[in-house]
Amino acid sequence: MRSTYFSAEEFLAQRRPIDPVRCFRQGAIERAVSWFQTNFSGQLIYAVKANMAPGVVHQVAQHGVKNFDVASLTEVDLIYHGVPNANLFYMNPVKSRAHIRSAYYDYGVRCFSIDHEDELEKILTVIEQAKDLTIFVRLHCDDSGSVLPLGRKYGAAGEEAVRLLQLVRQKAERLGVTFHVGSQALHPERYGEAIRYAGDLVRRAGVLAELLNVGGGFPIFYKDGDPLDLHPFVSNIENSLDALPMVQGGEIFAEPGRALVAEAESLIVRVDARRGNELFINDGGYGVLYDAANCDWVFPVRLVGHEDTKTNIQASDPAELVGFELWGPTCDAADHMKGPFYLPTSVQEGDYLEIYKTGAYGGVMASGFNGFGCYEEIDLQDDVMASNFVPLSSSAEIQSAEVIKLIS
Numbered sequence: 212m213r214s215t216y217f218s219a220e221e222f223l224a225q226r227r228p229i230d231p232v233r234c235f236r237q238g239a240i241e242r243a244v245s246w247f248q249t250n251f252s253g254q255l256i257y258a259v260k261a262n263m264a265p266g267v268v269h270q271v272a273q274h275g276v277k278n279f280d281v282a283s284l285t286e287v288d289l290i291y292h293g294v295p296n297a298n299l300f301y302m303n304p305v306k307s308r309a310h311i312r313s314a315y316y317d318y319g320v321r322c323f324s325i326d327h328e329d330e331l332e333k334i335l336t337v338i339e340q341a342k343d344l345t346i347f348v349r350l351h352c353d354d355s356g357s358v359l360p361l362g363r364k365y366g367a368a369g370e371e372a373v374r375l376l377q378l379v380r381q382k383a384e385r386l387g388v389t390f391h392v393g394s395q396a397l398h399p400e401r402y403g404e405a406i407r408y409a410g411d412l413v414r415r416a417g418v419l420a421e422l423l424n425v426g427g428g429f430p431i432f433y434k435d436g437d438p439l440d441l442h443p444f445v446s447n448i449e450n451s452l453d454a455l456p457m458v459q460g461g462e463i464f465a466e467p468g469r470a471l472v473a474e475a476e477s478l479i480v481r482v483d484a485r486r487g488n489e490l491f492i493n494d495g496g497y498g499v500l501y502d503a504a505n506c507d508w509v510f511p512v513r514l515v516g517h518e519d520t521k522t523n524i525q526a527s528d529p530a531e532l533v534g535f536e537l538w539g540p541t542c543d544a545a546d547h548m549k550g551p552f553y554l555p556t557s558v559q560e561g562d563y564l565e566i567y568k569t570g571a572y573g574g575v576m577a578s579g580f581n582g583f584g585c586y587e588e589i590d591l592q593d594d595v596m597a598s599n600f601v602p603l604s605s606s607a608e609i610q611s612a613e614v615i616k617l618i619s
């Protein structure tokens with residue numbers, strides 16, 4: 212059972228944690244889910260890989276999401292047991308025969324994605340030519356401009372895709388098309404382009420699709436201090452839907468992971484040493500801050516306390532913040548987060564920092580390398596710094612004088 216506090220400050224007034232602390236915010240999930248429910252006309256599928264903490268999955272389901280993108284049998288099992296009556300979409304284009312068999316026979320999964328004829332053959336062999344399948348053909352698309360492109364690994368293109376669409380149309384009960392424009396996709400127009408490309412292939416195949424899944428990729432960060440508004444991403448999708456030949460009553464889905472859960476967690480870390488403008492903290496690239504080290508992401512951060520509670524921490528004047536590099540706790544020199552993370556000049560050993568938007572691909576990436584990777588978990592009720600889902604002016608008011616400097 213996790214304890215609940217209003218804010219990191221309230222928690223630190225009572226405790227001085229040695230290990231990093233994962234802070235969960237239920238309200239942030241509700242806000243992200245309802246943003247998509249309000250602004251996107253299709254259905255949501257939650258990509259479980261972004262955060263599989265049972266509390267997070269439960270909250271996503273609680274707010275009306277009944278579809279789950281699962282990529283492994285472990286994720287299948289988690290959702291099957293954790294969310295009654297969930298619809299499971301097994302969207303990893305390459306799966307082992309054992310996992311296909313178990314997903315179909317033990318968990319009732321009927322929906323799979325593929326990007327190659329061999330995978331279709333594999334599924335049909337394993338499940339003895341069952342006629343009740345929904346198969347999504349994963350198509351290649353232009354994922355340039357995304358921070359984490361996926362296209363080199365997955366996606367059928369050209370004549371191969373046309374043939375695959377025809378084959379699936381013959382063998383499966385329902386034909387879907389899907390693509391992924393890359394995670395943290397910064398160009399909204401990539402969605403429209405991908406739908407038009409899919410439409411072109413479906414037309415060449417002479418078939419109609421029952422389902423379109425535009426994948427994930429919706430970004431969470433601001434750029435140069437400005438909100439990265441998600442509206443253009445959704446309108447780009449909506450305005451391109453006519454380009455895809457679909458049956459009447461066809462269903463549209465989006466499959467976000469990051470955008471739904473990034474703001475569901477923040478992380479409290481402790482400064483163990485300061486060397487000039489470099490801080491050594493107790494979590495890093497082998498922990499929840501994987502993206503800060505491996506993708507140079509500059510998460511929003513603020514100073515929230517000191518191990519000696521008598522030390523006064525005051526909101527800083529933005530003009531007086533300076534850029535810091537961060538080092539994680541392991542002995543590996545790759546455990547480095549170049550930032551810059553803007554903090555008061557006074558930062559010192561024993562200070563606590565709260566790092567925001569660590570809910571996506573944070574906890575799931577953390578390893579026990581070097582004996583680190585232990586986290587305390589708490590619930591917080593205050594607002595997220597620099598939320599994607601709050602207009603910048605009101606977010607800035609909530610966060611008083613904190614400076615937001617993020618990736619460009």
Ligand SMILES: Cc1ncc(COP(=O)(O)O)c(C=O)c1O
Pocket residue numbers: 258260261280302303391393394395426427428429466467468469470
């Ligand atoms: C098939 C599939 N769907 C959805 C997602 C979620 O993407 P994101 O977290 O960028 O929204 C991923 C991420 O890798 C994926 O592979």
